[in-house]
Amino acid sequence: MSYMVAASLEQALKILHEKGGNVQVIAGGTDLYLKKPLPDLVDVSSVPEILGICRDEGMLSIGAGVTHTEAAASAVIQSEAEALAEACRRVGSPQVRNMGTIGGNLVNAAPAADAAVALVALGAKALLVNHAGSSREAFVEDLYAGYNCSYVDGSSEILLRFLVEPCGQGMGSAFMRFAPREALSLPLVNSAAFVRLRENIIEEVRVVIAPVKPAPTRLVETEKLVLGCKPGEDIWRKVEYTAASEVEVRGSLLRCSEEYRYHLVGVLARRALKKAVERALNRQRR
Amino acid sequence: MPVTKKTGVNSETGIPGPAYNQGPDVWDKVTGKAVYGIDLQLPGMLYGKVLRSPHSHARVIRIDTAGAFAVPGVRAVLTASAIKNKPYGIVVEDEQPLAGDRVRYIGDEVAAVAAVDEESAGKALEAIKVDYEPLPAVYDPAEALGEDAVQLHEQYSGNIAWERDLERGDPEQAFKEADLVVENSFSIPSVHPTYLEPIACVASSDYMDNLTIHTALQSPDVVREIISAALELPLSKVRIIGPVMGGGFGGRVYGNLKLYLLSSLLSLQTGAPVKMQLSREEEFSVGRPMIAAQIKMRMALRKDGTFLAREADIITDNGAYSAQAPWVSKTLSERNDALYRIPHIRTRARLAYTNKVPTAQYRAYGNQAANFASESLIDQAAEKLQIDPLQLRLKNCTRAGDVTGHGLQIKSCALAECLEEAATRIGWHNRKKNRGYGISAGIHASGSLVLNQDFRGASARAVLELDGKVTVFTGEQDYGQGTYGAFSHIAAMVLGLDARQVRIYCRDTLVTPHSQGALANRQTTIGGRAVQLAAEDLKKLIEEAASEMAGQPVKMQEGRLETASNRDLKLEEVARYYHYRTSGLTLNGEGRYVPPPSAYDETGYGNISVTYSFAAHAAEVEVDRNTGALTVHRIAAVHDSGRIVNPHAARGQVFGGMTQGLGFCCYEGYLFDKGRVANASLADYRVPTAMDVPGMEYSFVETEDPEGPFGAKGLGEVVQVPVPGAIANAVADAAGSRVTELPLTAERIYRAISGGECER
Structure with missing residues (x-):
C-alpha cells in the first residue's frame, strides 16, 4: 500500500x-x-478546492x-x-x-x-x-x-x-436523529426536512428519512400532503401516519422491532418538518 | 454508631496521615508504558488458537487432526483424547479443558493448536475436520427446568446446577396478615464486565515441567490451585506472574481458566512459551458474562408501610458450564434481604443449565439485579399506600446494631443518612416539572468470610529496604480500583512516612503472600488490615533494632527515630545495621489479619462478612413520551464505606461504578439468536460512552467501622448496586408506568407508556 x-x-x-x-x-x-x-x-484533504x-x-x-x-x-x-x-x-x-x-x-x-x-x-x-x-x-x-x-x-x-441554497426569508430546515446511544451508534431512524413558506402556505417541501432504502429517501406522499397547506395542529397527526405508511422498514434483534421503527419514522418525520416550519415562520416574521 | 463527618466532592483533607497516593502504576498507564497481558512476548513464543463448536448442542463423532499437523509451523494439536482432560470447576466440576464426546454451546472448545505464528495456527484450525451429530438444544432457563427438557449434564439432573430453598420466620402467616401485597416479575439479561483488555496469557514451561503462567488475575493463588489440580502438577511447580491488569470488574477473578489450561497444556507439550488471547468477539461469545435472571417477587406490608415479608422465586441462567454462577445466584437471591428489616423471608432460587455461553462473575455478584426488582417493588408499594418512597425506605431500612433476617451482623451503618442526603442532593423535596425522580438503596458485603472459612483473612509483609524505604509484599490485586495506592497509604500512615516511600510488590505467586484475591470487597477491608498489621510489626522491629544500635530506647514517631537522649537516627542506618548484624537479612514485618469466624449454619444463617457497606442513589430523569427516549440528567450517590482512605481513588470508584451501573440498567445486555450471541462486539453490545454519562455527584457519610483498617469499608462493588433501582424508579415516576425488563430501552419505555402498542 x-x-x-x-x-x-x-x-x-x-x-x-x-x-x-x-x-x-x-x-x-x-x-x-x-x-x-x-x-x-x-x-486530498489539503487540496484547496475541497476546503472551506x-x-x-x-x-x-x-x-x-x-x-x-x-x-x-x-x-x-x-x-x-x-x-x-x-x-x-x-x-x-x-x-x-x-x-x-x-x-x-x-x-x-x-x-x-x-x-x-x-x-x-x-x-x-x-x-x-x-x-x-x-x-x-x-x-x-x-x-x-x-x-x-x-x-x-x-x-x-x-x-x-x-x-x-441558503435558507432565506420564509425558509427553514431541521434534522432529527434517534439512536440508542449518544455516540458510536447507528440511528434507528433519522430524518431531515426543508420548507419554503409563502404567506404561511407551504409552497416547497422536502422530507427525507433513513435508513429505509440504500439512499436517504424522500417521503413523496408526505410532501404531497403538506404542499399547499397552512401548517397547523391538524396536519401533524396526518404527517406521522402518512410518513410511516409510505416506507417499508424492518425490525431486528439488535436494534428495535419493526412496529416501533414505523412509529419512529412517523414521529421523526413530523418533528423534523414541524421544526423546519417553525424556523421558516420565524424567518418570515423577521 | 456515630456519624463522624461528611466528605464533600472536592475533599482531599480530613484523613489522618500523609498525602494521598495515586498508586504505583498510574503514570505507566496514562503514558502507555504499562505492560498488559496482550503486550507480552517471550523468546521462542508460539501462538495458541482454539477450534470451537459451531453447534449449540451436538455429539462429537470424530475429530481428524491429520491435516492440522501437516500445516507448516504447527507445533502441537490437542484434542480431548490426547490429554488427561480431567474435570475441574469452581463450585461444581462440570468442565474439562477440551470437550470430549459432546459440545454444549456455540464456542465450546474442541481442539487447540500451537504454531509459530497466528496465521499458521489459524490455518491449522481450518485443517481440522470434526463430524458432529446435532442434538436438540434448550435456550430458555425456565424451559430447561421443565420435565421433558433436553439434559445438558448427566450428573446434574433436571438441568439444575445449583438450587436453594430458604425460609426465615413465618412468611405464610405474614402474607395472610398483610394489609397490602405487591408483586411483579422482572427480567435481567446477562452482562459482560467489558474490561478494556481482553484476556491474554503466556504459559511457559521448562524441562522439569515447572510451569509459569503470565496473566493478570484477581485471584491468582486460587487459580494456581485449580490449574495444579486439573493438570495434576504439584502445586510448587505452578507459578503465576501477573502483568498489569487491564480492568477486571469481577470478570478476572478466575479469568478464563480454559485459556490458561490450554496454553499450559500446549506449552508442556512443546516446551515453548505459548501465548493465547481472546478477541473482543470471543470475550463476548465465549468469555464469561454474569448470569441472566428472572425474578418473581412478592412483598407483604402493613398499612403504615412496615415491611412484613418478602417472597422470591428466582431462575438464573447458567449457560453450559457453571464456574462461579452458584455463588452469584446465592448473592443475587439473598443479599438484598439485608437492606431493610424484613422479618419473614422465603426464597426459591434455581440455576439452570442452558445451551448458551457459560457464565461466571461480575462486579456486585447480581446484587444489582436483585436491587432492580426489590426497589421497583418497594415503589409499587409506596404508590399503593400513598407513602413517599423515601419515607417508606427510612421507616424500614437496616440500621447499625441490627442482625438481619439471614444473620448478618451490622456493626456500622449510615443507610438512613445516605438516603436522606441522596434525596436532598437530587432535589427530592423540590422537584422540577416534567422530570422523574427515583431513589434506591444498596448493601454489599465488605470482606467476605465464607469464600473459604478456614482461610478467611489475609497476610502481608512489610520490609525495610537498605535505603530506608519500605516494600510491602501483598497477594491482593489492583486492577485499577486503587488497592495498591490504598495499601501504600495505610502502611505510610502506620509508619509516619510519605506514601511515596512505600512500594508495593505484587502479582507473583512464588514470592507474594497467598490470598483469596480481589473479590467480595476484601481488598481494603481485609488485605488492608493485614498491611496495617505488617507495618505495625515492622515499626516494632525497627524500634528494637534502633534501640539495640543506639544502646538506649528509641521511639519511631511521625517517621522519625528519636533516642531517649534526643538524637535522631536515620531509617537507612538502622536498616543497614540490622542487615550487617544478621549477615544479609532485612527487617521484615509480618501482618496477618484473621477475622472472627463466621457462625454459618446449614441453612446459611450467619454473619458472612467482616462488615457491610451501604449506599443510596437518587436519579433525575426525563422521558420523551412520544418515543420513550430516556435522558438521565443526574445521579446523586451517597455512600457509607466507613472511613475513606483515599478520596481520589474513592471518587474514581464512584464515578466508574455509577457509569457501569448506568450501562447495566439502560444500555447493556446479551442478545441471543437461539444459542448464538447476537451482539458480540463493542458496536452492538452497547456500553455507555462518555457522551452518555449523566451529571454525577456523590458524598460519603463516614462511619467508624470497628473492623476495617482505620474504620474503612469496601466501595468498589456496592457502588453499582443502587443504580438500576434508582433509575428504574425515576423512569416509572416520569413515564407513569413501569418497565420490568432490563435494559430500559426507549422501545420498552414507550411500550410501557402506550400500553404495549406502537401507534402509527
Missing part, C-alpha cells in the same frame, strides 16, 4: 490518471481505514473536505442550513467528527449517513471532477448506486463541493 498526499487538485487528478483506477481518494479515513486490505491511497465554506453566486458552497466538526461549528451553516449543522453535530462520535468529512460521509454511501440525509433535504448538488479534468454536477440523492455503494468512483473522480 502506498499513501500519497496531493498538494493541489492538479496533482491529485494526475495521480488518479496515472494509476488508472488502482488508487482510492481519501479525506479523513474514518470509514476507509476499516476496509481491508487497504488500497493505494491519495489523500463560502458563498458562490447566491449559493452556499461547502467543501467536500470540510469536517463534520467544522460544519457543525460554522456560523453560516448554523444560520442558513440548520439541518446540515444539526446532522454534522450527531455523526459518529467527537473523534469521528474531527476526522471525517462531509464528502466522505456521502461517498461511503451508508444508508443512514447523517450529513447526506440533511443534504438531500436541503436539495444539495454535488460538484465533481474526474481524472480527465471534466466536471459534472449531480443531486446528492442521485449519487447512490446501492447499499454502501456510490456512483462517485473514488478511484477516478474527486467530489469537490456541495452547493446548497
Whole structure:
C-alpha cells in the first residue's frame, strides 16, 4: 500500500490518471481505514478546492473536505442550513467528527449517513471532477448506486463541493436523529426536512428519512400532503401516519422491532418538518 | 454508631496521615508504558488458537487432526483424547479443558493448536475436520427446568446446577396478615464486565515441567490451585506472574481458566512459551458474562408501610458450564434481604443449565439485579399506600446494631443518612416539572468470610529496604480500583512516612503472600488490615533494632527515630545495621489479619462478612413520551464505606461504578439468536460512552467501622448496586408506568407508556 498526499487538485487528478483506477481518494479515513486490505491511497484533504465554506453566486458552497466538526461549528451553516449543522453535530462520535468529512460521509454511501440525509433535504448538488479534468454536477440523492455503494468512483473522480441554497426569508430546515446511544451508534431512524413558506402556505417541501432504502429517501406522499397547506395542529397527526405508511422498514434483534421503527419514522418525520416550519415562520416574521 | 463527618466532592483533607497516593502504576498507564497481558512476548513464543463448536448442542463423532499437523509451523494439536482432560470447576466440576464426546454451546472448545505464528495456527484450525451429530438444544432457563427438557449434564439432573430453598420466620402467616401485597416479575439479561483488555496469557514451561503462567488475575493463588489440580502438577511447580491488569470488574477473578489450561497444556507439550488471547468477539461469545435472571417477587406490608415479608422465586441462567454462577445466584437471591428489616423471608432460587455461553462473575455478584426488582417493588408499594418512597425506605431500612433476617451482623451503618442526603442532593423535596425522580438503596458485603472459612483473612509483609524505604509484599490485586495506592497509604500512615516511600510488590505467586484475591470487597477491608498489621510489626522491629544500635530506647514517631537522649537516627542506618548484624537479612514485618469466624449454619444463617457497606442513589430523569427516549440528567450517590482512605481513588470508584451501573440498567445486555450471541462486539453490545454519562455527584457519610483498617469499608462493588433501582424508579415516576425488563430501552419505555402498542 502506498499513501500519497496531493498538494493541489492538479496533482491529485494526475495521480488518479496515472494509476488508472488502482488508487482510492481519501479525506479523513474514518470509514476507509476499516476496509481491508487497504488500497493505494491519495489523500486530498489539503487540496484547496475541497476546503472551506463560502458563498458562490447566491449559493452556499461547502467543501467536500470540510469536517463534520467544522460544519457543525460554522456560523453560516448554523444560520442558513440548520439541518446540515444539526446532522454534522450527531455523526459518529467527537473523534469521528474531527476526522471525517462531509464528502466522505456521502461517498461511503451508508444508508443512514447523517450529513447526506440533511443534504438531500436541503436539495444539495454535488460538484465533481474526474481524472480527465471534466466536471459534472449531480443531486446528492442521485449519487447512490446501492447499499454502501456510490456512483462517485473514488478511484477516478474527486467530489469537490456541495452547493446548497441558503435558507432565506420564509425558509427553514431541521434534522432529527434517534439512536440508542449518544455516540458510536447507528440511528434507528433519522430524518431531515426543508420548507419554503409563502404567506404561511407551504409552497416547497422536502422530507427525507433513513435508513429505509440504500439512499436517504424522500417521503413523496408526505410532501404531497403538506404542499399547499397552512401548517397547523391538524396536519401533524396526518404527517406521522402518512410518513410511516409510505416506507417499508424492518425490525431486528439488535436494534428495535419493526412496529416501533414505523412509529419512529412517523414521529421523526413530523418533528423534523414541524421544526423546519417553525424556523421558516420565524424567518418570515423577521 | 456515630456519624463522624461528611466528605464533600472536592475533599482531599480530613484523613489522618500523609498525602494521598495515586498508586504505583498510574503514570505507566496514562503514558502507555504499562505492560498488559496482550503486550507480552517471550523468546521462542508460539501462538495458541482454539477450534470451537459451531453447534449449540451436538455429539462429537470424530475429530481428524491429520491435516492440522501437516500445516507448516504447527507445533502441537490437542484434542480431548490426547490429554488427561480431567474435570475441574469452581463450585461444581462440570468442565474439562477440551470437550470430549459432546459440545454444549456455540464456542465450546474442541481442539487447540500451537504454531509459530497466528496465521499458521489459524490455518491449522481450518485443517481440522470434526463430524458432529446435532442434538436438540434448550435456550430458555425456565424451559430447561421443565420435565421433558433436553439434559445438558448427566450428573446434574433436571438441568439444575445449583438450587436453594430458604425460609426465615413465618412468611405464610405474614402474607395472610398483610394489609397490602405487591408483586411483579422482572427480567435481567446477562452482562459482560467489558474490561478494556481482553484476556491474554503466556504459559511457559521448562524441562522439569515447572510451569509459569503470565496473566493478570484477581485471584491468582486460587487459580494456581485449580490449574495444579486439573493438570495434576504439584502445586510448587505452578507459578503465576501477573502483568498489569487491564480492568477486571469481577470478570478476572478466575479469568478464563480454559485459556490458561490450554496454553499450559500446549506449552508442556512443546516446551515453548505459548501465548493465547481472546478477541473482543470471543470475550463476548465465549468469555464469561454474569448470569441472566428472572425474578418473581412478592412483598407483604402493613398499612403504615412496615415491611412484613418478602417472597422470591428466582431462575438464573447458567449457560453450559457453571464456574462461579452458584455463588452469584446465592448473592443475587439473598443479599438484598439485608437492606431493610424484613422479618419473614422465603426464597426459591434455581440455576439452570442452558445451551448458551457459560457464565461466571461480575462486579456486585447480581446484587444489582436483585436491587432492580426489590426497589421497583418497594415503589409499587409506596404508590399503593400513598407513602413517599423515601419515607417508606427510612421507616424500614437496616440500621447499625441490627442482625438481619439471614444473620448478618451490622456493626456500622449510615443507610438512613445516605438516603436522606441522596434525596436532598437530587432535589427530592423540590422537584422540577416534567422530570422523574427515583431513589434506591444498596448493601454489599465488605470482606467476605465464607469464600473459604478456614482461610478467611489475609497476610502481608512489610520490609525495610537498605535505603530506608519500605516494600510491602501483598497477594491482593489492583486492577485499577486503587488497592495498591490504598495499601501504600495505610502502611505510610502506620509508619509516619510519605506514601511515596512505600512500594508495593505484587502479582507473583512464588514470592507474594497467598490470598483469596480481589473479590467480595476484601481488598481494603481485609488485605488492608493485614498491611496495617505488617507495618505495625515492622515499626516494632525497627524500634528494637534502633534501640539495640543506639544502646538506649528509641521511639519511631511521625517517621522519625528519636533516642531517649534526643538524637535522631536515620531509617537507612538502622536498616543497614540490622542487615550487617544478621549477615544479609532485612527487617521484615509480618501482618496477618484473621477475622472472627463466621457462625454459618446449614441453612446459611450467619454473619458472612467482616462488615457491610451501604449506599443510596437518587436519579433525575426525563422521558420523551412520544418515543420513550430516556435522558438521565443526574445521579446523586451517597455512600457509607466507613472511613475513606483515599478520596481520589474513592471518587474514581464512584464515578466508574455509577457509569457501569448506568450501562447495566439502560444500555447493556446479551442478545441471543437461539444459542448464538447476537451482539458480540463493542458496536452492538452497547456500553455507555462518555457522551452518555449523566451529571454525577456523590458524598460519603463516614462511619467508624470497628473492623476495617482505620474504620474503612469496601466501595468498589456496592457502588453499582443502587443504580438500576434508582433509575428504574425515576423512569416509572416520569413515564407513569413501569418497565420490568432490563435494559430500559426507549422501545420498552414507550411500550410501557402506550400500553404495549406502537401507534402509527
